[in-house]
Amino acid sequence: MNTKKSTYSASSILILLFLVFSVVANLNGQTTQQRLKIASNNKSVELANFKTNLVSEFALERTQLNAAAKLNNWKIKETLANGKKIELQAIGEDGSPLYYETYSDEAGFVSRASTLNTNGLLGLHLDGDGMQVGVWDSGVALENHVEFASRIINGDNTTEIDPHATRVTGSIISAGLKKDAKGVASMAKVVSHDWTRDKIEVTGAASKGLLLSNHSYGIKADRVPDWYFGAYTKVAQDWDKIMYNAPYYLMVSAAGNAQKSRDNDSPTYGSTTDGFDVLLGFTLAKNAIVVAGANSNIDRNGNLKNAEVSAYSSFGPVDDGRIKPDIAGNGGSVLSTDSFSNTSYNTSSGTSMATPSVTGSLLLLQQYNEQLYGSYMKAATLKGLALHTADDVDAPGPDYKMGWGIMNTMNAAQLINTKEFTSHIAEESLENGEEFSFEITAEGNKTLIASISWTDLESSYINNGELNNTTAALVNDLDIRIIQNGKTFLPWKLNPAQASSAATKGDNNVDPFERIEIPNANGTYTIVVTHKGELVNRVQDFSLILSGVRMTTCSLDAPDEINIEEAEASSVKLRWNASEDALYEVQYKEVHEQDWTTEYISVNNFDWKNLILDKTYSFRLRTFCSQNIASEYSDPITFTFIGAETEVETLQTLSVDSEIPFSVYPNPAVDEIHLNVETSDTTMYRILSTSGVELKMDSATNSKINVSDLPTGLYVLQIQDFDVNKSAKFYKY
Known part of the structure; x- marks a missing residue:
């Protein structure tokens, strides 16, 4: 049995601090050495061989596609009346023409990524500087737009500048010369490609250390037979294979806008008007993050007030019952760059525009993890962190409309920051026949959340024409359980036969992500990770993510009795x-x-x-x-x-010192802090992040200050009254 104890010594903190000091000079994102380090973790031979096979397949498919198009009078490329571009990309196993289309119809960011930016609520100064992301789309972005400032690389050397690709790219990296059009990662770089050779190009880029790619397009829903919807086909298998062999690479794709299309007459649940079971193509890949569109209301402190799925956003489930989409981003009207001129902008909506906000958010989380700990997270960790910290919407647990909820980059960043204090993020391995166990202590009267996430092998099974085949695509089935005093807590799961019903708790045998929640947790618990059957390749890497835990007995009280x-x-x-x-x-x-x-x-x-x-x-x-x-x-x-x-x-x-020392209590605080000095009507206070960003300023009355609207973290309080200027730090739970 593989057993790991929850211990974290002062000497290990010291080592980590020295590590931080050694990497402080490198705050500008990925270096060549880091990309090489990421690439060294790839299964390079498998990737190289797979790319060679993809190139050969592509050449043969193009020949067959052109011949079939000529025979059937199919258009290879077409611009529809609404301005959308579509392109014949492949021919299905049953002879159906498979057209790619962009997923925008006419997306503000609700992911809370702005809280990580310079002058953001968390004061982290994370803007994607030096980071790089791939964008595949219906063409390439306009390189010389004023918002991009030489941060676009044309990955295809194509001359086909595309407005959709320009809008998607702007949502990720626009500098913000026009404030409302600022991108999530406004100093990052984009390598822009058209979608023609997407799998081939991504395989090559992932082999060289690419962390993330954005795909705001997919198969056009009104030109395929019903069995395609929810089916695990070869294109999903291919993308899963890329991600398994490049464990730091994560694909982020749009769910699509087919909820109201009525294109699937034979869904796995309900009738065609209910909108379920309309996901297609690579959105069915197990290892990717698939993004739904949402309309939501976020307050100025980053708290979700309410949210609902957008009227167009495509619903799951996958035929085997997997939870797709995985997460939701903003589907409202998003102002972004346009390709009409190098100073033009446009507003659009759709899962196309919800997806880049999630991609940019994930890029900032990678930048933050590297800044704090000197390394990037594996894709399974990054995906698991996003799903673990998402804002739940409506009934508890996931659903087939918005997956695990609204992307909350602020929550995810706080888990990274509080690692080994009130959270735990670890990359582990489970060997065949073994059990992983980990004893933890709950933080106390809060929700304990435990998740496992893993990048699964591509399934050997692919659907070649069977309607609503429920064969599970999952290969290595891991299970997480939490045990306390003989009671076992189980993860969330969904039932595709009751797709509109709330999630239940039980044995999940289809998803490569599992999450358990225990409200008002107290005491000691044992986390247990096991597997069913035989593990293919005899070992499966997985990521364990915990929140609401007390990883150390260390007290945050300032040292006393010196x-x-x-x-x-x-x-x-x-x-x-x-x-x-x-x-x-x-x-x-x-x-x-x-x-x-x-x-x-x-x-x-x-x-x-x-x-x-x-x-x-x-x-x-x-x-x-x-x-x-x-x-x-x-x-x-x-x-x-x-x-x-x-x-x-x-x-x-x-x-x-003769002056009465200034302090606040309780510290840590929850809703309110009290001052140990009297205040007057003229006393003012300021609350700043530890990096000096002012977050709140108001009068200090009755020696009390409300801090309930602040997110968890360490803050600086300043009190000013005439010639008095005092400060103290406090921690807010």
């Missing part, structure tokens, strides 16, 4: 109350110096050497409970060093 235990000729030893599993940041200086000297130690005492007689010094410290989560600083200790020969007198001359 005492000087020993004084010698030129040094003193300071000691304070210990906090278990803590790392301490110690700062000291001569009192009149402007800058503090900083050291990190894992013991609750510090030898301060090379002191000079009759000099006055200051000392303070704080507790790190994980790499990114720290207490506020202790109240400074100020003393004049006299020396060792009069130790008693020395200790008697030690004194804390």
Whole structure:
């Protein structure tokens, strides 16, 4: 049995901090070395062979396609009356012409990605600088648009500039010269391609370290027979194979706009007017993220007020009952770049425009993880994180309309930030016949959420014409359970035979993502991951994501009872109350110096050497409970060093600053903080992120401040009244 204990020592925090300091200089996204490192994790031989096969297949398919088009008088390319471009891309196993179309009809971002941007609510300054994403579409984006500033690479060297591709690209990377058209990752780069050779080109790009690609198009729904809807076909199999062999690469695709099309006369559930079972082609790939369109209301603090699926967005389920779409992005009117001129803009809606907001959000999460921990997440981790932190809509659990809910990049970023404090994100492996178990402690009276996510092998089964075949495409079936005192908690699942019904809890044997929720969790639980049958290839990598957990016994209270235990000729030893599993940041200086000297130690005492007689010094410290989560600083200790020969007198001359130290309580806070000083009608407060971004400013009345509208995190409070200027840090749950 593979058993892992929930321990996280101060020394490991110290190692992580040194890691952060070593990568701070590289805040500009992917480097060549990082791409090579990602590529080294690929199954390079399999990818190379698969690309060769795809090239051969493509050449043969093009010959057959042109011949069939001529014989049947099919148009290869066509611009419809509504301006949409469609193109004959392939011929199905049953001889049906398969046309690609873009998925915009006429998408504000609700993903909360803006909270990560420069001047955003979280103060993280994440804009995609140096990051790169692939966009495949009906043509390439207009390279010289003023919003792109040389951040477009034409991946095909094609001259076919496309308005849809330009709008999709703008939703990801527009600089924001026109404020309302700013992209999610406004400093990132896009490699723009047309869709003709999408699988071939993605295979090549993924083999070189591509992390993400956006596909806001798919098979045209009114030109295929009913059995195609919800079917796991060769195109889904091919995309699953690419992602399995390139484990850091994730495809993000639009669900489509066929909800009201009435194109499927034989859905797996309900009638054609209900809108279920209209997903097609690569949207049925197990390992990709498929994005639905939503109309939603988000307040200024990033909280979801209400949401509903867009009237056009395509519903699942997959024929085997899998949860698709996976997640939802904004489907409202999105202002973005247009290709009419290098200064033109246009507004459009559809899952085409919901998808790039999710793609850009995922890119920022990769940038943030690399910034904090020096590495990128595997695609299964990134996908799992997005589904784990999505805002649930309507009934608890997933559904076949918006999957796991509305993309919440802010929540996902906070889980990355609080890793090994109140969250856990780990990439693990399960070997054939083994069991993975992990003991954790709930944070207390909150919802414990545990998810597993994995990139599954492509299924050997593909549907070649059978209506609503329920054969599961899942190859390696992993299972997660949570156990406490003999009680077993099960994951969410959906029933395709009751597609409009709420999710239930039970054994999920079709999805490569499983999630368990335990409201008001308390005490210790055991996470258990197992598998059914024999694992193909004898091992399956998976990602484990936990929130609402207490990963350390470390306390976020500032260190107190700081005492000087020993004084010698030129040094003193300071000691304070210990906090278990803590790392301490110690700062000291001569009192009149402007800058503090900083050291990190894992013991609750510090030898301060090379002191000079009759000099006055200051000392303070704080507790790190994980790499990114720290207490506020202790109240400074100020003393004049006299020396060792009069130790008693020395200790008697030690004194804390005469000014009453300013602090807030409770700390951590939930809804309200109280000040330990009285305030007047003229007292003002400001709350800033730790990076200095002002979040709130108002009058401080009754020495109380409401913080219920702030997301979880560490903040700086400043109090100002005439010549008084005080500050303190606090943590908000």
